[in-house]
Amino acid sequence: MEAKAVMELVNEGKMLPLMEEFYTIQGEGYHKGTAAYFIRIGGCDVGCHWCDVKESWNAEIHPPSAVETIVENAAKYSDTIVVTGGEPLTWDMNPLTTLLREKQLKIHIETSGAYPLSGTWDWICLSPKKNKAPVGDIHLRADELKVIVYNRDDLRFAEEHAAKVSENCVLYLQPEWSVREKVTPLIVDYVMAHPKWKVSLQTHKYLNIP
Numbered sequence: 001m002e003a004k005a006v007m008e009l010v011n012e013g014k015m016l017p018l019m020e021e022f023y024t025i026q027g028e029g030y031h032k033g034t035a036a037y038f039i040r041i042g043g044c045d046v047g048c049h050w051c052d053v054k055e056s057w058n059a060e061i062h063p064p065s066a067v068e069t070i071v072e073n074a075a076k077y078s079d080t081i082v083v084t085g086g087e088p089l090t091w092d093m094n095p096l097t098t099l100l101r102e103k104q105l106k107i108h109i110e111t112s113g114a115y116p117l118s119g120t121w122d123w124i125c126l127s128p129k130k131n132k133a134p135v136g137d138i139h140l141r142a143d144e145l146k147v148i149v150y151n152r153d154d155l156r157f158a159e160e161h162a163a164k165v166s167e168n169c170v171l172y173l174q175p176e177w178s179v180r181e182k183v184t185p186l187i188v189d190y191v192m193a194h195p196k197w198k199v200s201l202q203t204h205k206y207l208n209i210p
C-alpha cells in the first residue's frame with residue numbers, strides 16, 4: 001500500500017502502529033490477577049521521565065497494522081482485552097473498539113487521558129500525568145483512577161484528580177517502580193490515613209511476566 005494511503009488509514013484509526021500484543025495477567029489496579037490480552041499501541045508525547053515503556057513513544061518505529069488483523073488475533077486468546085501503549089488516545093479508537101465489541105470481548109483501556117476519549121469501553125483506567133493534563137470529561141468516565149507516586153507531591157496531585165472523578169471510581173496509588181522501596185511506605189501510611197484509596201502494585205513485575 002502507498003505510504004499516503006497508510007497514513008490516511010492511521011489517521012482514521014483503521015490501522016494502528018502496533019508495538020506488541022501479548023496474553024498475560026493484568027498486573028495492576030482493579031482487575032489485577034485476571035488473564036487478559038494486551039494490545040500495546042505505539043505513540044506517546046506525554047514524556048513521563050520514569051515511563052517503563054519508552055520504546056513505545058515513537059510511533060514511526062511501530063508498523064501500522066490493520067485493526068481487523070489485531071482483533072482477529074486478540075479474539076483467539078481472551079475475552080478480556082486491555083488496550084494500552086504508548087498513549088492509545090493519540091489515535092481514533094472507534095474502529096478498533098467497534099470490531100472488538102462485535103466479537104463480544106470486554107474492552108479495557110489504560111490511558112493518561114491526555115487526548116480526547118474515543119472508542120467505547122467496558123473499563124477505563126485513568127492515570128493522569130503532570131506533564132500533560134487529562135482533557136474533556138474523562139474524569140467522569142473513569143472507572144478507576146491510578147496515580148503513580150514518585151514523590152510526596154504526587155499524593156497532593158492524586159487528591160487533585162480524585163476530586164474530579166465520579167463517586168463510583170475506584171482510587172489507586174501505585175509506586176513508581178524505580179523508587180518503590182522508598183515510596184511504598186509513604187503510600188501505605190497514606191492509605192491507612194485516607195482509606196478511600198487503595199494500593200496498586202505492578203504485580204506482573206514481581207511475577208516476572210510481561
Ligand SMILES: C[S@@+](CC[C@H](N)C(=O)[O-])C[C@H]1O[C@@H](n2cnc3c(N)ncnc32)[C@H](O)[C@@H]1O
Binds near residue numbers: 051113146202
Ligand atoms: C505505560 S502506560 C501506557 C498507558 C498510558 N500512556 C498511561 O500512562 O496511562 C501503562 C500504565 O503504566 C503506568 N506506569 C508507567 N511507568 C511506570 C512506572 N515506572 N512505575 C509504575 N507505573 C508505571 C502508567 O501510569 C499507566 O498506568
Ligand SMILES: Nc1nc2[nH]cc(C(=O)O)c2c(=O)[nH]1
Binds near residue numbers: 024027028210
Ligand atoms: N501484566 C501487565 N499488566 C499491566 N497493566 C497495565 C500495563 C500497561 O503497561 O499498560 C501492564 C503491563 O504491561 N503488563
Ligand code: SF4
Binds near residue numbers: 045046053086
Ligand atoms: S503517558 Fe503513559 S506511555 Fe506516555 S510516557 Fe507517560 S507512562 Fe509512558
Ligand SMILES: [Mg+2]
Binds near residue numbers: 052053
Ligand atoms: Mg506496563
